[in-house]
Amino acid sequence: MQRIKLSATESTNDYLKELMTLKRVSDFTVVIADTQTKGRGQVSATWESEPSKNLTFSVLKRHEALYLDNHFLLSMCVSCAVYEVLLSLGLPRLRVKWPNDILSGTSKICGILIENSIAGQEIKTSVIGIGLNVNQILFSNQGKASSLKLLLGREVPLDDLLQNLLDTLQRYLNDFNVSTWHSILSQYENILFKKNTPATFQEPNGPLFNGIIKGITKEGKLRLALEDDRIKEYGLKEIKLHY
Ligand code: BTN
Numbered sequence: 001m002q003r004i005k006l007s008a009t010e011s012t013n014d015y016l017k018e019l020m021t022l023k024r025v026s027d028f029t030v031v032i033a034d035t036q037t038k039g040r041g042q043v044s045a046t047w048e049s050e051p052s053k054n055l056t057f058s059v060l061k062r063h064e065a066l067y068l069d070n071h072f073l074l075s076m077c078v079s080c081a082v083y084e085v086l087l088s089l090g091l092p093r094l095r096v097k098w099p100n101d102i103l104s105g106t107s108k109i110c111g112i113l114i115e116n117s118i119a120g121q122e123i124k125t126s127v128i129g130i131g132l133n134v135n136q137i138l139f140s141n142q143g144k145a146s147s148l149k150l151l152l153g154r155e156v157p158l159d160d161l162l163q164n165l166l167d168t169l170q171r172y173l174n175d176f177n178v179s180t181w182h183s184i185l186s187q188y189e190n191i192l193f194k195k196n197t198p199a200t201f202q203e204p205n206g207p208l209f210n211g212i213i214k215g216i217t218k219e220g221k222l223r224l225a226l227e228d229d230r231i232k233e234y235g236l237k238e239i240k241l242h243y
Contacts, residue, residue: 001166002029008051010038012058013115013129020117020125025060028170032057032162039131041111042099043237053136054147055162058129061173066123070178071116072220075100076188078112078128081172083191085164086110091151095193097243098213098222099236102132103193106243107146109133130165134158181218189215193243200242203234208242 009015012031019025036056039047049056061074079100086102086109087094093105102110113129133139133147134156148156189195195213201224202208211224214231221233 001170002026004029004031006031006033008035008037009033011036011040011129012056013040013113013127014038016058016060016127017115020060027060027062028173029060030057030166040113040129041131042113047111047113047131048140049131049133050136050138054134055130055132055158055165057162058127059166059169061126061128063123063125066178068118068121068123069219070181071123072099072216072218073178073181073184074123074126074128074173074176075112075114075220076184076216077172077176078114078130078169080184080187080191081169082110082112082130082132082165085161085168086148088164089148089152089156089161091148094191096188096191097193097241098216099220104146104151106144107151108144109146109148109151128169132161132165134161185216192216194241202240202242203238204240213241 012033016031033056035051036049039049039056041047079096082102083094083096091104095103097103100112101108110132115127116123117125133145135149136147137150139145198210198212200208201211211226214223214225217223217233221235222239224232226232
């Protein structure tokens with residue numbers, strides 16, 4: 001596992017992607033930064049993280065014959081790996097909010113941004129970006145953000161935590177193949193935030209409505225039971241959960 005430690009960069013995902021255009025980067029190369037000046041989140045959001053307080057890193061995963069249809073398998077593996085490490089630290093009420101935010105109660109402590117490079121129908125490489133709020137205690141513009149320190153009441157050493165995350169991620173990614181689909185799906189659905197619980201949702205610019213999360217499709221869509229008993233499937237930008 002090659003590690004590249006930077007004091008500052010715009011985004012570790014972007015750094016790793018840029019590096020791949022310049023040279024052959026080996027599987028499981030990790031880029032970690034004390035500071036990101038343009039950290040990116042999902043759906044063109046930004047990712048704010050106080051310098052040297054948190055973990056912001058990206059891991060390159062190369063794939064042999066991973067078809068686009070199975071992209072969500074990787075996403076679930078990463079969420080389950082991070083969940084396992086955080087659970088071992090004793091964080092209360094841990095859940096994964098679809099598709100891959102890690103919550104403790106209703107507070108977001110970790111975000112995951114996976115960017116794939118695709119050739120034909122195959123995913124060739126994935127840059128797995130992880131932002132974990134560790135020792136930061138003040139959050140300005142992220143309404144529901146929290147950190148391990150706020151939730152556990154103690155500082156958590158960054159180096160040990162990073163090693164634990166990388167070891168666990170590597171174990172999940174080594175075992176990762178399409179035959180493990182069902183076991184990962186059930187592991188993921190077991191820790192899914194608001195599963196089987198009535199909740200409020202909104203389609204883009206639409207009214208609020210009630211529904212119940214029933215699970216995930218193979219393509220990674222959210223399966224919602226609506227009030228008229230229909231099941232409807234939603235992709236990432238098609239639905240927002242209010243909580
Ligand atoms: C999200 O919840 O919206 C995803 C946040 C992902 C943040 C991480 S921090 C390391 C990597 N580099 C980035 O620019 N983003 C990801």
